[in-house]
Amino acid sequence: xxxxxxxxxxxxxxxxxxxxxxxxxxxxxxxxxxxxxxxxxxxxxxxxxxxxxxxxxxxxxxxxxxxxxxxxxxxxxxxxxxxxxxxxxxxxxxxxxxxxxxxxxxxxxxxxxxxxxxxxxxxxxxxxxxxxxxxxxxxxxxxxxxxxxxxxxxxxxxxxxxxxxxxxxxxxxxxxxxxxxxxxxxxxxxxxxxxxxxxxxxxxxxxxxxxxxxxxxxxxxxxxxxxxxxxxxxxxxxxxxxxxxxxxxxxxxxxxxxxxxxxxxxxxxxxxxxxxxxxxxxxxxxxxx
Numbered sequence: 001x002x003x004x005x006x007x008x009x010x011x012x013x014x015x016x017x018x019x020x021x022x023x024x025x026x027x028x029x030x031x032x033x034x035x036x037x038x039x040x041x042x043x044x045x046x047x048x049x050x051x052x053x054x055x056x057x058x059x060x061x062x063x064x065x066x067x068x069x070x071x072x073x074x075x076x077x078x079x080x081x082x083x084x085x086x087x088x089x090x091x092x093x094x095x096x097x098x099x100x101x102x103x104x105x106x107x108x109x110x111x112x113x114x115x116x117x118x119x120x121x122x123x124x125x126x127x128x129x130x131x132x133x134x135x136x137x138x139x140x141x142x143x144x145x146x147x148x149x150x151x152x153x154x155x156x157x158x159x160x161x162x163x164x165x166x167x168x169x170x171x172x173x174x175x176x177x178x179x180x181x182x183x184x185x186x187x188x189x190x191x192x193x194x195x196x197x198x199x200x201x202x203x204x205x206x207x208x209x210x211x212x213x214x215x216x217x218x219x220x221x222x223x224x225x226x227x228x229x230x231x232x233x234x235x236x237x238x239x240x241x242x243x244x245x246x247x248x249x250x251x252x253x254x255x256x257x258x259x260x261x262x263x264x265x266x267x268x269x270x271x272x273x274x275x276x277x278x279x280x281x282x283x284x285x286x287x288x289x
Contacts, residue, residue, distance in 0.1 A: 009052050009184070015059035023051030029066055029076070041078065043086035046070050052184050053101045057125070058108040065111055065125075067099030071141035072134065073113050075125050090128030093137040094121055094169030096157060097144055100184040105197060110172075112200055114187040116148045116180050117157055120200060120212070121171035133168030148181050175212045177219045181205035182229045182247070189214075191237045201242070203230035209244055209254070223254055223268055242268060 008030075010023040019040065022030040027048040031041035045051060046068035057063035057075070064076040073092040080089070097117035104111045114120050129137075146154050160166075165174065178185075187202035190211075199220070201211045207228055211221035228248035235242050240256030254268040 009050060010054045012055050014056055014061045016061075019061060021054050021056060021064060023054040023066055023068075025050045027051060027068070029054060029064065031064075031078075041081070041083065043076075043081060043083055045074060045076070045086065045088075046072070050098070052099055055102045055104050055111070057104045057111065058106055060108075063108060063125075065102055065104065067102045067113055069098035069141075070138055071095045071098055071115070071117075072138065073099060073102065073111070073123065075128075090125065091134055092123045092125070092170060093129040093134045094166065094171045094174075095119070095137070096140050096160065096166075097148070098141065100180055101186040103186075103188045105189050106192070112187055112189065114180060114185060114202060117160070118153060118176065118178070118180055120175040120178075120187050120202060121169075122173040122175075122200075122214070123171050127170050129168065129170045133170070136168055149183070153179070153181070173214075173217055175200060175217050177212070178202050178208070178210040179205035183231050185229070186232045188233070188235065190235050193238050194240060195235075201233055201235060203233050203244065203246075205229045207246065207248070209233050209242065221268060225252060225254075226250065 006024040006026040008022045008024050012021045018035055020032045027044055027046040029043050029045045029051060033040040045066050049068040049070040051066050051068050053067040055065050057065055062078050065073060067073050074088040075090050077089045095115040095117050097115055099113050099115055101114040102111055109124055109126060111123050112120055182205050185203045187200060189197045190199035190201060198214055199211050200214055204210050207226035207230055209223040209230055210219055213220050226246040226248050228246050230244050230246045233242055233244045242254040245251050257267045
């Protein structure tokens with residue numbers, strides 16, 4: 001009776017806004033043409049695992065990426081896709097749990113994935129994972145038996161935080177220090193115009209905004225002010241400010257506060273409380289929308 005019914009978990013507009021890319025709980029990817037008001041593509045992408053996140057790799061809209069509860073990031077070329085037998089041009093494996101979010105750098109080469117294994121990974125899609133290693137990681141994901149929405153992180157996953165790359169992990173870099181619990185928390189590259197995409201920033205289940213240095217993997221800012229999970233954050237493409245949305249019912253704006261002593265220190269503070277200390281001391285008030 002549910003034939004033809006599905007739930008969309010992720011939506012992305014194409015650069016020209018003519019198409020919408022969607023990922024759903026039936027394991028499929030959908031592309032809708034807004035001008036023709038019709039479905040342009042529907043493929044079985046992740047074998048009935050929830051497709052939590054999708055994206056266009058660049059402005060050409062020909063290369064797509066999808067991330068699922070199977071722990072894989074798959075890359076698709078629409079010019080070669082056949083709906084009756086869809087085959088990705090490559091797959092990226094290294095996470096030990098499902099993928100929560102994908103964000104492309106926009107250059108057609110690099111992409112980051114935020115995962116329920118409590119890590120972000122940076123990938124170069126010119127280096128895909130061999131099939132034998134894909135099987136190893138997907139088997140490990142299938143053996144996980146916890147639910148990130150209401151359970152704490154298993155000890156086995158926490159123990160991986162202090163370890164380096166697992167054998168077969170083809171990611172370029174791994175970033176650890178934030179928590180992915182309760183919901184599909186999002187992570188992004190910082191803007192090109194104002195930062196040269198020098199950072200990766202993410203929400204956190206502990207109510208923080210965590211900013212990593214892209215090259216070193218170190219946490220260079222830890223913004224604490226929300227009292228519940230921060231699901232999404234957005235860094236303005238031109239102005240030095242970040243907006244965060246949280247399960248505490250607030251939307252907050254964080255403004256850059258340049259240090260007079262060290263111009264390389266990039267500190268943000270809450271815009272809605274001018275007297276609040278920078279970083280880890282939460283403000284007394286929050287702006288609400």
